[in-house]
Amino acid sequence: MPILRTSPASPFGRKVRIAAAVAGLSDRIRIEAADTNDANDALRQQNPLGKIPTLLLDDGEPLYDSRVIVEYLNEAAATPVLVPPGPGRLAVLRHQALADGLLDACILQVYEGRYRPPELRGEQWLAHQRGKMERALAHLATHHAVPGTGVPHIGEIAQACALGYLDLRFAGAWRTEHPALVAWLQDFAARVPAYALTAPTA
Amino acid sequence: MPILRTSPASPFGRKVRIAAAVAGLSDRIRIEAADTNDANDALRQQNPLGKIPTLLLDDGEPLYDSRVIVEYLNEAAATPVLVPPGPGRLAVLRHQALADGLLDACILQVYEGRYRPPELRGEQWLAHQRGKMERALAHLATHHAVPGTGVPHIGEIAQACALGYLDLRFAGAWRTEHPALVAWLQDFAARVPAYALTAPTA
CATH class of the missing domain: 3.40.30.10 (Glutaredoxin)
Structure with a gap:
C-alpha cells in the first residue's frame, strides 16, 4: 500500500x-x-x-x-474527478496553481519566524509576500467564491486548504476581509467531509 | 497570438x-x-x-x-512530446518537480540578497536552502546524468534550466562537484538549440 x-x-x-x-x-x-x-x-x-x-x-x-x-x-481513481479532462482542464490547474502560490506566500511569512531570529526579520520580504497573499485572496473572492457542486476538483480542494492554513497561522484575519470566501469555505466543508477530518493540529 | x-x-x-x-x-x-x-x-x-x-x-x-x-x-503541440502519455508520465513530472524545487531553493538564496539588507541575512535559512540544492544536485548527478535521446521531455528541459541558473547566479560552482552533470548539460545544449538561444542575460 x-x-x-x-x-x-x-x-x-x-x-x-x-x-x-x-x-x-x-x-x-x-x-x-x-x-x-x-x-x-x-x-x-x-x-x-x-x-x-x-x-x-x-x-x-x-x-x-x-x-x-x-x-x-x-x-x-475510477474516474478522473480531481483534474477532469476536457476544455476546463487548464482552468482547474491554474486554480490549483493560484491556491498553491497563495500558500507559498503564506508559508514564506511563517518561515520568516521559524528559520531566523527576530532581529533578522525582513519587513521588505514580508511585505512582498503579503502583497501576493492579499492579491490572491482578492482574486479568489472575486472569481472563485461561487459554491461548487458535486465532487470538488483540485482547484477547489487547494483553495480550501489555503484558507484553512490562513485560519491556522494567520488567526483567520482573512475572514473579516472576505466574507464571500468564508461562505464558500463553509459550503465546501459541508460538501466534503474530508475537510473537517483533516483539520490541522498546530 | x-x-x-x-x-x-x-x-x-x-x-x-x-x-x-x-x-x-x-x-x-x-x-x-x-x-x-x-x-x-x-x-x-x-x-x-x-x-x-x-x-x-x-x-x-x-x-x-x-x-x-x-x-x-x-x-x-502536434504530439505531446513535453509530457509524453504512458507509463513514464509521472516520472517525467517528478523529474520536473525536482528541477523546479532545486530552482526554488536557488532562487530563495538569491532573493535573500535582493529583498533584504546585508545585516538581515539569515545563515540558518540560507543553509536550509543550500541543503536542498546540494541534495537535489547529487540526486540528479546519480539518476539523471545519462544523456537523453531525441526530443527532450519537460524533466530534462527543467533540469537544463536549473543548471543554467546555477551558472548564472552561483558562478558555476556545481561544475566542479558534478562533472557528470556538466557532460549531460553539454549534450543537452548540443541537442536542443533553444538552450543557447535562451541563454540568460543577468
Whole structure:
C-alpha cells in the first residue's frame, strides 16, 4: 500500500489527503509522519528536497511534489474527478496553481519566524509576500467564491486548504476581509467531509 | 497570438521558452517583458501572484504557473512530446518537480540578497536552502546524468534550466562537484538549440 509521508499541519499534505478521499482512495494509502527538520528522517533520501508530502509507491518509487501526487491520484481513481479532462482542464490547474502560490506566500511569512531570529526579520520580504497573499485572496473572492457542486476538483480542494492554513497561522484575519470566501469555505466543508477530518493540529 | 510575460533572466520563463521551441510552437507565441518588481506592470492584474512566466491566451485568459503553461504547450503541440502519455508520465513530472524545487531553493538564496539588507541575512535559512540544492544536485548527478535521446521531455528541459541558473547566479560552482552533470548539460545544449538561444542575460 502506498505510504504518504506528511505531517498533520502540512497544507499541501492536507490537499493530497482530501484529494485521496475525494478520489475514493483513502483506504488505499497509509499515512506516515515525516519531520522535515530532522536530518535523520528518511524523507531526505526519499525526496532530495526534503519536502512533504511525498508518496512512496509499492515498488519503492517516491512521488513528489503535491501536484504530481495529485496526478497519480487522478489516474488511480475510477474516474478522473480531481483534474477532469476536457476544455476546463487548464482552468482547474491554474486554480490549483493560484491556491498553491497563495500558500507559498503564506508559508514564506511563517518561515520568516521559524528559520531566523527576530532581529533578522525582513519587513521588505514580508511585505512582498503579503502583497501576493492579499492579491490572491482578492482574486479568489472575486472569481472563485461561487459554491461548487458535486465532487470538488483540485482547484477547489487547494483553495480550501489555503484558507484553512490562513485560519491556522494567520488567526483567520482573512475572514473579516472576505466574507464571500468564508461562505464558500463553509459550503465546501459541508460538501466534503474530508475537510473537517483533516483539520490541522498546530 | 498568445503573449508570454517573462524576463530574459527568469529560469522558469526559460523553461517555458525552450518547451515552446521543442513543441514546435515558438512562432506562435510572442514574448513581452514583465517586471515583477514594478507595481504598475499589468502583470499583477494578469497573475495575482505577480510571478513570471505568465501566458496570456488569445481570449485574454492568463495561464500560470510555468507547469500549467507547459501543460498548455503539451496539448497545443502536434504530439505531446513535453509530457509524453504512458507509463513514464509521472516520472517525467517528478523529474520536473525536482528541477523546479532545486530552482526554488536557488532562487530563495538569491532573493535573500535582493529583498533584504546585508545585516538581515539569515545563515540558518540560507543553509536550509543550500541543503536542498546540494541534495537535489547529487540526486540528479546519480539518476539523471545519462544523456537523453531525441526530443527532450519537460524533466530534462527543467533540469537544463536549473543548471543554467546555477551558472548564472552561483558562478558555476556545481561544475566542479558534478562533472557528470556538466557532460549531460553539454549534450543537452548540443541537442536542443533553444538552450543557447535562451541563454540568460543577468
